[in-house]
Amino acid sequence: VNGLLEAMDGSEGREGIVVIGACNDPEVVDHAIRRSGRLDRHIALKLPDAGARLAILREYLGVDLDLSTYLRRTEGMSGADLERAARDARRLARRHRTEISHDHIIAALPKRASRPAEYLRMVARHEIGHAVVGAVLGGRLLHVYLQKEYDPDSTADVAGAAVFRIEKHEHRTASKYSDLICTKLAGMAAELIYYGNHGDVCVADLVEASATATCMLSSLGMGDNLSSTGHREPETLAQERLMNPALARDVETLLQEQAARAREILEMHRDAVDELVELLILRGRLMGPEVRDTIRSYEAGPSLPKAV
Numbered sequence: 241v242n243g244l245l246e247a248m249d250g251s252e253g254r255e256g257i258v259v260i261g262a263c264n265d266p267e268v269v270d271h272a273i274r275r276s277g278r279l280d281r282h283i284a285l286k287l288p289d290a291g292a293r294l295a296i297l298r299e300y301l302g303v304d305l306d307l308s309t310y311l312r313r314t315e316g317m318s319g320a321d322l323e324r325a326a327r328d329a330r331r332l333a334r335r336h337r338t339e340i341s342h343d344h345i346i347a348a349l350p351k352r353a354s355r356p357a358e359y360l361r362m363v364a365r366h367e368i369g370h371a372v373v374g375a376v377l378g379g380r381l382l383h384v385y386l387q388k389e390y391d392p393d394s395t396a397d398v399a400g401a402a403v404f405r406i407e408k409h410e411h412r413t414a415s416k417y418s419d420l421i422c423t424k425l426a427g428m429a430a431e432l433i434y435y436g437n438h439g440d441v442c443v444a445d446l447v448e449a450s451a452t453a454t455c456m457l458s459s460l461g462m463g464d465n466l467s468s469t470g471h472r473e474p475e476t477l478a479q480e481r482l483m484n485p486a487l488a489r490d491v492e493t494l495l496q497e498q499a500a501r502a503r504e505i506l507e508m509h510r511d512a513v514d515e516l517v518e519l520l521i522l523r524g525r526l527m528g529p530e531v532r533d534t535i536r537s538y539e540a541g542p543s544l545p546k547a548v
Contacts, residue, residue, distance in 0.1 A: 244273065293314045294311070297326060300323050302330075310349065352391065362431070365431065366427040367385075368517050371516070372516065372531065372535060380406075381528035382528050383527050384520060384525070421452050421498045422501050424445050424449040430513070450481070450495065454477040458487055512537070
């Protein structure tokens, strides 16, 4: 890092020279490199959308074929992924001594399999649980979605998610952190309501909720003590619970309270939850305003019957 900083700053300056860098995870880049006067303008390039994916694939394939049927097959792929798929398709065509065809493209793209209907319904109930509780508690819900298909050869598999916008400069009090924990445990609460128990898809939620609760009590002074360890890393916070039984008990109490709170909120909005689950299964994605409007429509009471 010091060598790079020396090359960037120099003793004679670099008037007229623009330095550009690229990385996959800017958070791991030393802040000294990213400060003003160095690499200080940051532009995030997201994964290509549907139109961009087809344009990239067509460019790398070098053929004039109708690629619209591959919208879903290419979902979530980066430009590099699409380049690799096109390269594999060209290789298959050369092996068969023919022009590139749809058969070659299909063989080169990731395999897709449909998730079982009952599993999709469980995921929909879980994610709508997050969405409804978060929205009721004032969270900025962007959208909630299901991935109805998956790549059976991939180890990274996300079946669905409720996506919230977290404001970087938001003033987070103990009440706000409690709301975040409640929202995080709402997927498990929804499973308990519908099935009487919860499954292993809750593990990531439990880890994050446990870390947040531990941070509140041991680092942020939001419990009975103001002394702080200053830790925020989940692994370190987990070690703190192991080394401090009293802290572990307080964390468990907080988690149980917020899990019960999440279930109570979902029970109060059960009609909205049921409707949103069916809509999510049907459409695959619901935007935040639609979720909030559905919740409000049931809070306003039953509507008058529609005229026939």
